[in-house]
Amino acid sequence: MSWKLIKQALNGSKPLPRMWHERPIKNSYDVVIIGGGAHGLACAYYLIKDHGITDVAVLEQSYIGAGGSGRNTTIIRSNYLTPEGVQFYDESLKLYEQMSIDLDYNVMFSQRGHLTLAHTDGSIRTMRRRAEVNQIQGVDTRLIFPDEIKKLAPYLDVSDRPRFPILAALYHPPGGVIRHDAVVWAYAHHADAGGAHIHQGVRVKDIRVTNGVVNGVETTHGYIKAGAILNATAGWCTTIADMAGVRLPITTFPLQASVTEALKPFLNVVVVSGSLHVYVSQTDRGELIMGASVDPFAQYNMRGSLAYLEGIGGHMLELFPMLSKVSMRRQWAGLCDMTPDYSPIMGVTPVEGFYVDVGWGTYGFKASPIAGKTLAEAIATRSTPELIRPFRYSRFNEHALVGEKGAAAVGH
């Protein structure tokens, strides 16, 4: 990275080489990935890297990263509740730890530690269980109490003043934040360099299925034949699955986030409170970036609301009373594909050649690397890798859900 910068500085006015290219759309690909978010692009990258499948197109109706991948609050962690979940997200975290080196791209992963606050005896009980489940899987997570919390986050109000005082916290040192755009661009760059086509501004309008096998996709730029199709469209995934005639247990809700003006560095951990519906971290620029839970009713609209601002303002002041004079600068929303068990849905579907990587809700950014890797394996081998078997599409018909609500509802 630094070498490239120095070379560029001495290079005078010559622009940097493009990270990916616009290429003519072919009328057929081995694999068509719908959705140019971190998941779709990671899958393209791993199809090439792990399986030598290079005849791949990523179709994105807008620009890459226009969905949740460019709108999230970038929290990465693996302290989930079920053994299946912990194992899966921890593989992802390990890939993120290696990513700047593996992809020669600075993704600015800052493992500053992650605190989930407990304000009730009930949450302390769930956290004890999470800490135990995590430790058995070798994941560093433990329960800590106000004296230690105070050391990690000195400005957090751990007194008994608030209506819901902080009683304890689940401390997860490997958790942290990352530069989300850089993750998207790094995968796009390597997928492009490896031969994949990234088509921006191309929207999928229909999917052709003959005798239960996918044939191709109808797009705003004509028909494209496909050997396999991956639905990686997060909040829009039901609209795509409908085209293939596959039912999904998903409801789309917007999730809002916002940032304040920049402040001097004072918060060096990620702080989450499930009871207060708020999570916050401080960016390298000094802004506080924060979010709440999903909007109160299902919709595909991404407009921000005053109700959100009022709610999060109040809750932030419960945690950090000294922020009362700080102003909010920007507010936005993204679409989240919520499943009934707060776990994703990955792999094969009843339609042959139609794969899903959906149900990422409010927590899917952290899974981008491992989702890309395992889905690439599923597509290349036409089977379901062991790691994602618990998240298979058929689990709903089998009534074998993977309940992660306790660790994912507001946790990110």
Place this chain on the structure above:
Amino acid sequence: MLLIDCPNCGRRSVQEYNYGGEYNPRPENAMERTDVEWAEYIYMRDNKWGLQKEWWYHQSGCGLWFLAERHTQSNEVLKTYFWQKNDVPQGK
């Protein structure tokens, strides 16, 4: 701010209401339904982009559960009405 007409109370702010999800009547002859049919009812959703028939509950008002037809992109509420026994789910 979104305003919704309660069939009893008239036009109120959306913050007075609770959203109850898409209209999805319970299968009849419950004992004869297979696991897969139950999965369809319990988990699968239309999650429509477009006009959706759905439940709302007037929590900070009269306490009525009623039906609405709302566009899930524009949030325009076309109509609201009392539930009736023969209300069918909206076809896809």
